[in-house]
Amino acid sequence: MAAPLEPVLDVNEIQGNSLAGFNKDYQTLVFVQIRDAGKFRPWLKSAAPAVATLAQVNAFNRLFRSMAAALDDDPQGLSATWMNLAFSSRGIRKLVDLPVEQQLQDNSFQSGQFQQSELLGDPPDRSGWKVGGSEETEADLLVILASDSAAALKARVVAVRRGLLNSKAVKILWTQAGATLPGDLRGHEHFGFRDGISQPSPRGRVSEQPQDFLTPRAFADGDERSLRFARAGRRLVWPGQFVLGYPRQDDADDVQALDPVEYPEFEPEWAKNGSYVVFRRLRQNVKRFWDFMKSEAAALAATPEFAGWDHVRLAANLVGRWPDGTPVVLSPGGPDGALVDADRINDFTFREQDEAGLRCPMSAHIRKANTRDDPVDDGGPRRMLTRLVLRRGIPYGAVEDDDKGLLFVCYQRSIAAQFEFLINHWANAEELPRAGSGHDPIIGQKPPDRARTIHLRTASQGNPFGVVRTIPIPNDFVEATGGGYFFSPAASVLKRWGG
Amino acid sequence: MALIRFDPPANVGDFTSDALRAGWSSFISDLVTSQVTDAQQELHSATNQTLPCQFFNEVTEAKNMADRVEQAIFWQGFPRVLEKKYGEGTTQAFRAAEDDTPTAAARQKYQDEYLEWRVVRDTSPARKIVRVEFTCEGPEYWKYLATNAPDTLLKLYRDHVDPGIQKADLFAGNQYNPLNPFNTGRGIMHLVQPNNTLGAEVNIAARAIISRKQNGAVLTDADALIRCAEYGDPRRASDPHIGDVVNGLARAGHSITLRNPIGLYISGIGLNGFAKPDGTPISANYFRIVRGTPGAALRAVFEVPAGETSGGHPFVAGDIKIGGARLEYGGQIAKRITMMLTGVACELGRIHNPAVGCVSSGQGLGMAGGHTAHLHVPGHTRYQPAED
Numbered sequence: 001m002a003a004p005l006e007p008v009l010d011v012n013e014i015q016g017n018s019l020a021g022f023n024k025d026y027q028t029l030v031f032v033q034i035r036d037a038g039k040f041r042p043w044l045k046s047a048a049p050a051v052a053t054l055a056q057v058n059a060f061n062r063l064f065r066s067m068a069a070a071l072d073d074d075p076q077g078l079s080a081t082w083m084n085l086a087f088s089s090r091g092i093r094k095l096v097d098l099p100v101e102q103q104l105q106d107n108s109f110q111s112g113q114f115q116q117s118e119l120l121g122d123p124p125d126r127s128g129w130k131v132g133g134s135e136e137t138e139a140d141l142l143v144i145l146a147s148d149s150a151a152a153l154k155a156r157v158v159a160v161r162r163g164l165l166n167s168k169a170v171k172i173l174w175t176q177a178g179a180t181l182p183g184d185l186r187g188h189e190h191f192g193f194r195d196g197i198s199q200p201s202p203r204g205r206v207s208e209q210p211q212d213f214l215t216p217r218a219f220a221d222g223d224e225r226s227l228r229f230a231r232a233g234r235r236l237v238w239p240g241q242f243v244l245g246y247p248r249q250d251d252a253d254d255v256q257a258l259d260p261v262e263y264p265e266f267e268p269e270w271a272k273n274g275s276y277v278v279f280r281r282l283r284q285n286v287k288r289f290w291d292f293m294k295s296e297a298a299a300l301a302a303t304p305e306f307a308g309w310d311h312v313r314l315a316a317n318l319v320g321r322w323p324d325g326t327p328v329v330l331s332p333g334g335p336d337g338a339l340v341d342a343d344r345i346n347d348f349t350f351r352e353q354d355e356a357g358l359r360c361p362m363s364a365h366i367r368k369a370n371t372r373d374d375p376v377d378d379g380g381p382r383r384m385l386t387r388l389v390l391r392r393g394i395p396y397g398a399v400e401d402d403d404k405g406l407l408f409v410c411y412q413r414s415i416a417a418q419f420e421f422l423i424n425h426w427a428n429a430e431e432l433p434r435a436g437s438g439h440d441p442i443i444g445q446k447p448p449d450r451a452r453t454i455h456l457r458t459a460s461q462g463n464p465f466g467v468v469r470t471i472p473i474p475n476d477f478v479e480a481t482g483g484g485y486f487f488s489p490a491a492s493v494l495k496r497w498g499g
Numbered sequence: 500m501a502l503i504r505f506d507p508p509a510n511v512g513d514f515t516s517d518a519l520r521a522g523w524s525s526f527i528s529d530l531v532t533s534q535v536t537d538a539q540q541e542l543h544s545a546t547n548q549t550l551p552c553q554f555f556n557e558v559t560e561a562k563n564m565a566d567r568v569e570q571a572i573f574w575q576g577f578p579r580v581l582e583k584k585y586g587e588g589t590t591q592a593f594r595a596a597e598d599d600t601p602t603a604a605a606r607q608k609y610q611d612e613y614l615e616w617r618v619v620r621d622t623s624p625a626r627k628i629v630r631v632e633f634t635c636e637g638p639e640y641w642k643y644l645a646t647n648a649p650d651t652l653l654k655l656y657r658d659h660v661d662p663g664i665q666k667a668d669l670f671a672g673n674q675y676n677p678l679n680p681f682n683t684g685r686g687i688m689h690l691v692q693p694n695n696t697l698g699a700e701v702n703i704a705a706r707a708i709i710s711r712k713q714n715g716a717v718l719t720d721a722d723a724l725i726r727c728a729e730y731g732d733p734r735r736a737s738d739p740h741i742g743d744v745v746n747g748l749a750r751a752g753h754s755i756t757l758r759n760p761i762g763l764y765i766s767g768i769g770l771n772g773f774a775k776p777d778g779t780p781i782s783a784n785y786f787r788i789v790r791g792t793p794g795a796a797l798r799a800v801f802e803v804p805a806g807e808t809s810g811g812h813p814f815v816a817g818d819i820k821i822g823g824a825r826l827e828y829g830g831q832i833a834k835r836i837t838m839m840l841t842g843v844a845c846e847l848g849r850i851h852n853p854a855v856g857c858v859s860s861g862q863g864l865g866m867a868g869g870h871t872a873h874l875h876v877p878g879h880t881r882y883q884p885a886e887d
Contacts (some may be wrong), residue, residue, distance in 0.1 A: 107588055111823020118780065119772030119822040251583060252722050252733060266586060352719065355747065373719070375743045377573045377837070378736045380721025416588030429769070432837065434744070435571035447771070448780075464751065464847055465568050 003227055004256055007246055009054060009204040009214060009239060013273040013490040015084045016057025017144055017392050018243055018411045019202050019214060022082050023061065024146035025180040026153045027394045029279070029407060031131045031139035031173040031484070032164060034094045039169035041095070044085075045498030046163070052082035053491055058206055058214060065216075081147035081156050085494060086277045086486035088112060091140030095497050102268045104487060108415040109276055113485045114138050119420065121428045121445030122480050130281060130482040131174040139173055142279060142486045144409070150179070174482070176281065178394035178407040189395055190284045190404050191315070191442075191477075194325035198346050198370060200237040200388040201230035204246065214239075218343075227255050233347030235385060240265075241418075242390050242411050245272030251383040273490035275411045278389075278419045281396075281482030282443070284405040289315070289477045296471060305458040305467055317456060318441040320364030329353055329360035349373045356457060358466045363438035363454035368426055376433040378425075389418050405478070415485055436468075443478050452476075502557045505531075508640060508697075508762025509791035513651055522647055524558070526639070527761055530698060531556045534705035542709060545855035553708040553749050553850050557756045557843070567845045569758055572744050573766060576614040576633075576836035579736040593828035601684035606692065612737045613695050613763045614838055616829040617687035620817070627817025630802040631829040635763045635838065636689040636790070637697035638677050645675030659789065659798070660686035694732065697761065700741075700840060704757055706730040707742035708749040710854035717750070717854045727857035737838065745842060752851060753844035765796040766839035768832070772822045775809040781819060786832075795839070801832050 009019065016022065034040045060080045067075035087095070089110045108116050113132055118124065126133035143160060147153035157175065164170050180186055189195040201215040211221075218231035230236055238257045240248035244267045247257035293311035300306035300314065313334075316322045322335035327348045330339055339345060351373045354360055360367055367374065370388065373381045389410040397404025412418035426433050427440035430453060439452035446452045452473045457466035489497075505527035507514060514520045535552050542550045555562060578596060585592035597618055598605040606615050619630040644652040649666070652675070656664045660681045669679045682688045690696065711718045711727045718724050721743035725731055731738025748755050765788075773781045784804055791797035802816050809818070819826045826832070 105586065105589060107590065107824050108822065115820075115823030116772070117822075118774070121771060124780075251579075263584060266589065266591065351747070355751065375721065375740060375747065377740055378575050379579055380725075380739045380743060382720070382722050383579075414586060414588075417582075417586065421587065424769070424771075428771075431571070431573055431766070435573060463566065463568075 001227060001255065003221060004203075006203045006205050006213065007239065008208055009206055009243075009246070010273050010490070011055035011058065011206050012053050013492060014054040014243055015275070015488050015491065016052040016054045016082060017084045017146075017409075018054070018275040018390065018488060019204070019239060020054055020057040020061055021390065021392050022052075022057065022084075022144075022146035024080075024082070024148055024153075024394075026148070026150050027144065027146040027178045027407065028153060028157045029176045029178070029409075030143040030145065030157070030160060030164075031176070032141040032143065033138075033171045033173055034091055034140040034169060035171055036169040037094045039167050041497070041499045043163060043167040043169060043498075044095075044494060047083070047085065047160075048491065048494040048498050050083055051085055051491055051494060054214075055206070057082060079148040079152060081149070081152045082145070083156070083160070084144045084488060086142045086144070086488040088138065088140050088142075088484055088486050090138065092487065094140060098268075102270065104268070104271055105266045106276060106415050108420055109485045109487060112138060113278075113483045116420065116485070117480075117483070120423050120480070121447075122483075123445075123448075126480075128481060130176070132279075132483040137173055139484050139486075141170075142277065142484060176396060176407060176482070178396040181395050181399065185399070188323070189406055190286050190397070190399070191289050191319075192323045193315075193319050193321060194323065194340075195395075195406075196391060196393075197321070197325050198366065199234075199390060200241070200385070201234045202239045202242055202390070203236050204239040232343040233345070235388075237385055237388055241386060241388065241413055243273060243275050244413055248413070249386045251379065251386045254382045254385060270493060271487070271489065274493070275488045276413065276415050277486040277488050278408075278410050278412070278415060279482070279484045279486065280408040280480050282406045282408050282478050283403060283481045285475075285477055285479070286404070288475060292473065292475075292477070293318075300456075300469070303469075305460075305469070306456075317361050318364060318454065320360055320366030327360070327366075328364065332359045351375070356465050357436065357455075358457050358459050361438075361454065361456050362434070362436050363441055363456075365440050365442040368433070368437060368440045369422055369443075371433050374433065378433075387418055387421055389422070403481075405481075411488070438470075439473070441473055441477075445476050445479070446473070501561060502759055505558060506760035508636065508760050509764065509795045509797050510760055511790055511797065513644065513648070513655065515648070515651070519648055523640075523643060526643060527697075528556060528558055530639075530701055531705075531756070531761075532559065534701050538705045538709060541706070542852065542855065546853060550852050551850050553754050553852065554705040555754055555756050557759060562754060562845050563849075564845050566847055567843060570744060570748060570842040570844060571766075571839055572741055572842060573837050573839050574612060574737040574740050575834070576612055576765070576838050577830050577834040578609050578612055580611065580732075580734045581609055581830075583734065588834070590827075593830040593834075596830040596833070597828060599684075601680065602678070603683040603687075603691070607678075607683075608692070610833075611692050611694050611732065611735055612838060613690065613700070614765065614833060614836060615687065615690055615692060615695065616833055618829040621815060625817070627815050628826055628829070629815050629817070630800060631816065631832055632687050633765065633799045633801070633829075633833070633836070634687055634689055634797065635695075635765055636797050637695070637700075637763060638689055638691065639697045641677065641689045642675055645670070649675075656681055656686075656688055660688055695763075697763070699731070700763055701757065701761065703730045703738055703741050704745050704755065704840075704842065707745035708755055710746070710750050710852060711857060712854035713857055719747070719750070729858045741840065748842065748844045752848045754846040754850060756843050758841040758843045762795075762797070762840070764791065764794075764839045765799055766794060766837045768799075768837070769835045773826075774820050775807075776812075776814055776818045776820075777810040779809070785816075785819075801829075 215230045219226035238247045238249045240246035250258040293315045297311045297314040324335045326335040326339045389412045393408040438454035441454045456469045460467040505524040539552045581592045616633045620626040721739040725733045725739045788796040789798045
């Protein structure tokens, strides 16, 4: 099969955090309410040229990668500070008067995350949220600032905030700092697990050159794997899944793009090169998490099927990876340093290696959130590829803080079909994506009337499906404490809105 | 304990005599056996051998049930075909799935995940939804009632659709009309979309037990399998997924059948995010099971319970919001419904059949050219692609 022709991305229009990703150790998110659109426009006009485009971010990332490859280490002194902007549906309405046929089509975006909150499993009382917990505290604008240098980021945050306040057009609702965790937890989240390992690899080229791909390719043209993978374990997904106006993934064909004639795009023309952005401020109750793991593992270890299990093994089974990232399905007994290099750490399947969930529980977070080759209720595994989102989040809070967790940020072409589907349809469902899944133990939020439940299976003589141990999880480990739905428009649209 | 009889879907109590129960059991038994025979024929054509079939009739074929396990198979109630065409959660997708035509044209064309619904609206200018009625009852059951217990059929229509219905509304002479007005434009009693049948369900399960290979490799992908074996519409959620799970069990070496009582069921609904006008969540009784049982419902109605108020005022279903969206289409509820059938697997490892080629290639049926054999079972309609 010939490799499909990948589109040339409009690198000067697409904001850089979507397809390339800032990939910085320091991020600050500023949540803004627009009070006076007329006075806000000059700020937007002045800010627009500073918005980091895909061209800029990709150029930096390529430079960084080439230096890192030469040094076999991160380059010192190479630094960039980026800014991207995204508006909520209310924010857009304040800035432009769009006729009905020109409005963004995602109904969840138009409703806003506050209205959609209970669909996500959030409890009715959101008074403790830092942003987005009520109509009054919903943000109109999200400013994403990121840098390799904490000092440079701080200076930029100060400057941006000053500019916003000087406009007399806005109220700054909340300013949220985030940072890569220090020391051994670098690249990990607050429960202690390595995070952000599995991302879809967007197809697309950054110039007319036939091989000038945005996502580097490890397999040569002609190698069968190059049709589907950027490198081992990294699935190629059409960029239209993350940015509007580009070829989309076909839920029936994992190589060729969706036919745009038979399946036209419904979003308005002006939205091309833009993305929907979901933000969730996820507070992690680390003590509760590990207390549960310890007490539950002690109970398990007293049974013959789970003899020898400790709290780390239980937690790893509920995540689907050991803290160092080793996939549990590849190494159920313990972490394996040989399996955490870039080519092995994401190169696995579920059903092919573990149909019954005896090695990695079907309830495991990474198996619920990305089913890979498992059977799924909405058709088949190829449809899973249309569900994937690009995650651009970062931890917040210091290890010793009580309020710490994850600033979850993801990019997609449809909040309803991607982010909300993954949370509402799968993570918070007990019997989906298939019977025996259980609720997502890590990010799931419990239904109002009962505990979440997960299932562990161990191999058993004469029973190919194994023996099931059902474990209720009475309280959530992760709670949302802020959120918003935004749209990150093309650079020229920002300029136009700025007047 | 061996199964001695096939029971009506969800064990509904419509049958008033042993003769009726026995007759239905015979019907299902014949249906299952004919599918076993067809699958064996297909295997024979492909391999020139008489091979044992991994799909079996639980009443007529004794199996060792020592390792019996059940496998529930779930899928979404809203048509995947429309989501692919119009996007998920979009107004266009919901609007395309239903209409007010006297023949319920959109329902007959698009509601193809074994769940169908009818929307009843009020007379206000906004035409707000008052009630949405859901069914997943196969037409074969109702044709059986029509032939063998027409008074029962009439009574059910009167109880569930309209007390004023006359026999002549449902029958032309002695011939039951499944597309009568009270099952299309003026009511809903059972499934009418041509592919939503018990026969299709059994057919998929039976044919999916055949392992397939293509280009020398055994197929394990849901989409590749259904296109190769042609046991259903690859554009749906239900058919590919049902086939996927069954084929996986068969590849592992199990013998498989459908759990008694054989039927299609509404397993559950997710009502989180549904709110009354005052913002408070609705309770579970807004989705009332009318036939069948919780976890295996055949008919359900979504409406505001009598006497319910919001902020002191009465309200209708169309005043309910799901998240930030007003309830305007029955499909918004269908999207939250999970459908189910249950398979039974046993005798792991007893049968090891080879994988065969695809149907269209002719290899699957030992025929040259691309023509597929028509595996027709009386009273059952096989996969027919819906025109767009």
